[in-house]
Amino acid sequence: MLKTYVTGFPRIGEKRELKFALEAYWAGKSDLNALKEVAKELRARHFSYQKAHGIDVISCNDFSYYDLMLDTITLLGAIPERFVGIEDATTRYFAMARGDESRSAMEMTKWFNTNYHYIVPELHAQTRFSVDTSKIIEEFNEAKALGITPKINLIGPITFLALSKTIDNTDAFVLFDALLEAYASVLKSIELLGEGIIVQFDEPLFAKSLEPKFYTLLKIAYEKLGRVSPNLNIAVVSYFDKANEAVEVLGKCPIWGIGLDFVYGEENLEALLHVNDKVLIAGLIDGRNVWKNNTSKSYALLEKITSVIGEERLILSTSCSLLHVPYSTTFEQKLPLHVKEKLSFALEKLAELQTLQTLWASKEKPTQNVALEKPTIQAHTNHFAKRSPYGIRALIQEKALNLPLFPTTTIGSFPQTKETRTLRLAYKKGEMTQESYENALKELIKECVAFQEKIGLDVLVHGEFERNDMVEYFGELLEGFAFSENGWVQSYGSRCVKPPLLHGNVKRRKPLSVEWSVYAQSLTDKPMKGMLTGPVTILNWSFVRNDIPKSEVAYEVASAIAEEVDELQRHDIKIIQVDEAAFKEGYPLRNEKIKAYEKWAVESFKASVCSAWDQTQIHTHMCYSNFNDIIETIEAMDADVITIETSRSGNKLLKVFQKAHYKAQIGPGVYDIHSPRVPSVEEMSEQIKAFLEVLPKEQLWINPDCGLKTRGWSETKAALANMIQAVKRFR
Incomplete structure (x- = not known):
């Protein structure tokens, strides 16, 4: 045997x-x-x-x-x-x-x-x-x-x-x-x-x-x-x-x-x-x-x-x-x-x-497994006007947003404390009413917005307290996904993720994030950034059925995201981030397979933001990656601002963007959120100085490496306050 x-x-x-x-x-x-x-x-x-x-x-x-x-x-x-x-x-x-x-x-x-x-x-x-x-x-x-x-x-x-x-x-x-x-x-x-x-x-x-x-x-x-x-x-x-x-x-x-x-x-x-x-x-x-x-x-x-x-x-x-x-x-x-x-x-x-x-x-030949129900994949159609080239959009956005030099922001999430997780769990178990739950979330958002205004961030976020995970949250609101209770997979150290199970047709039946972004924007005169997850990341961080091509599923997800982008901007959200944290990790390991992946990955991202008006600034975020071999692909995605994790690698990653004469704006991570330590103002100043050796000041945003979900409030407040002080030195 x-x-x-x-x-x-x-x-x-x-x-x-x-x-x-x-x-x-x-x-x-x-x-x-x-x-x-x-x-x-x-x-x-x-x-x-x-x-x-x-x-x-x-x-x-x-x-x-x-x-x-x-x-x-x-x-x-x-x-x-x-x-x-x-x-x-x-x-x-x-x-x-x-x-x-x-x-x-x-x-x-x-x-x-x-x-x-x-x-x-x-x-x-x-x-x-x-x-x-x-x-x-x-x-x-x-x-x-x-x-x-x-x-x-x-x-x-x-x-x-x-x-x-x-x-x-x-x-x-x-x-x-x-x-x-x-x-x-x-x-x-x-x-x-x-x-x-x-x-x-x-x-x-x-x-x-x-x-x-x-x-x-x-x-x-x-x-x-x-x-x-x-x-x-x-x-x-x-x-x-x-x-x-x-x-x-x-x-x-x-x-x-x-x-x-x-x-x-x-x-x-x-x-x-x-x-x-x-x-x-x-x-x-x-x-x-x-x-x-x-x-x-x-x-x-x-x-x-x-x-x-x-x-x-x-x-x-x-x-x-x-x-x-x-x-x-x-x-x-x-x-x-x-x-x-x-x-x-x-x-x-x-x-x-x-x-x-x-x-x-x-020597007993097996009978065929019972397959998943075959979905009917809808052909992707673009109902939106084509966006203008980046150079035109940038001028329109500069006038509409009127941001200072070195605009500051965060990547999206703020600390998910034990109390926040307990709140979500209580609602999920039916132990509190929807009204009570939403009121509690609004209080967290209010505190988060007030803190960001107090320390002087330029572009704010609502904190994502309603979200358990950047992919699971959206999957729960879209058709075609199922969710395990204990399907945890290790990402690094003690960090685990619970990927959704994408098994059928993907459709958007109701708004995904509009309510929270609109409420947060009502609390401030500063721009409130809408936070979405992109189609490539949703697929790469889900367990996607393996009997049909990923590209077919990607366009369905992209259509749903595009509808959300459109509704957000119609509610006066002027900046929308569509995260593609997992874009690079989906790359095939063999060169001969890369072009096919890049084609559907870039097209599905662009399809997800095709509804954006020229004055709506589209951000995206990418996690730890070697960008040398994909810089042309990043350019093809045509986002207005890209934020990237760079704090552990100095300005080495940025030199790729410099060499390629990358035109759009970049927010390199000025400090590492995977560590509990709080970098000093001096340390962050040195990081910004290193960035300016590579990028012109007009192109540079200042932000942490990634979302702050896994950090504690005390270290988050201290680190962001130091980040703002460092930026003030350069302004």
Whole structure:
């Protein structure tokens, strides 16, 4: 019988236990021992669940308190200089992730084309590695105590270096030889744990389009690492797309196995002849989406694979780590049955592996799954007049808005306190009337607007207190979406999101945000910014049905947003932000697939704001991204103002806009909202000074990095007040 293999497992817990334990520890409400106990119990539970589902190859070292890349930095001893003086390892670890009173956090960005964030390693030519495998050994022994000999997950050396940044402008690969020595030390330490242990090296970098030099480095790396210990079984896995070129290299290396994603990289079938004598770990169960596996399709793929590989060298696997999907549908009591019965979360995917294993063993071909009801996709029609070119719009908006130099604003959300969340929950449970709920929200908005006026912000927001999430909120008001109760997915650290389930036709039946924006505008003479989420982000942060093209769904979402934009401006909202925080993460990893994505992504964004008059200023916001390769696409989106997260990367990102002679206005983040620390006026002044080295003053807006939802009020007030004082210096 074919063996089953899980690339990696979620770690946040069935009911977000790790999240709450982390936040209690950070707040000083519990100690480190309490946090460690929760973590140990979660690991034991995760091991046991996989064992109970008959999974043959179970991971350890896929658990993290914050991020696996940060764990790898710690494993290798690649600690940035500013954190070296922190003696306590746990304090140092969280300071690297979140910053502290005197140190800025390490940079964070998206993990390939997912909504998961990783900590970016900071290296320099003189970096010296110092290996510490204590975490690996601890987790391995925990699994052994439960009767499991686990595989050990590691981020591979090529992916680690390629995703690193250097602080001295050297090429990170000058450290390649030293890094391989460090990884060899890790393998020698693992070897002491026993014979035949599988060590999984994650190399998702090779799902991208790469220069030839990376394949040369791949060969060197696994020629060396594959020979460090004959007693270990080295598996190199890649996922999120095809990795054909890498297979040609790895098939000749002295390793045990190669893992490939056949869900998002069916083209990997073309590389099977190059697997040679290696074990093939075939990713056939979707680790990134939540719809039930199409067993007939998986079975057919399995037939094609075995016709080349043979069963004796084949293992069934998830396409990637199950980190990217929620825990289990067991806790979903309120989902419509016709939606719930089509879902498969992490635990259900374990069962799907078992099912495929059993069907194959019995040679019983599966019957076709019951599909989602096929929606009728409406052709997108533009009923609105075409907007004038940016140069014309900018002059009209300048006159209409009369904003000062360096206009200040925020990205949209203000702190979501425990009291705010309790208020929403009480309303959701029917414990308060709609009138009482709306009155309570209006009080929060009133306080928020008063605070913004008091400190002197130029463009205000209403605070988004009515919103649980920037995508879920809109999905709840649109047709075609369903919502889980406990479908949480880790985004970074303790931050979790609960993606909507987009399963049918999308339509706007009533206003989405008009009431709150209009009320907030009534409280001030300053411009009130309407806050919407764009169609690309709604799709990229939802679990979208996988049986029709995303592009078809995108235009439906865009039409709904365009109707909302039109109604907002007709209610005298002169500035409207349509966030595309997830625009970059949706990019295909392979160059040949990019143009198709850019076409529908840009067109759907433009369709969502096509209703805007020339005098209505359209803003958009993008999260941590490398903009070098998409600057022309950003220009094609044709927003009037773009705000971007840059505080952890200085003015490096802005140089891309400078080089491209970007004409529209830009609001680079002047401080990091992912850290609780409050930057000083001097610190923010230095940031603005750095921005002005790249951008003309007339083009520059000043704002925080991102929304303030996750921050506390005291730090928010202090940081924004400092931001305003810094701006006054430059005015």
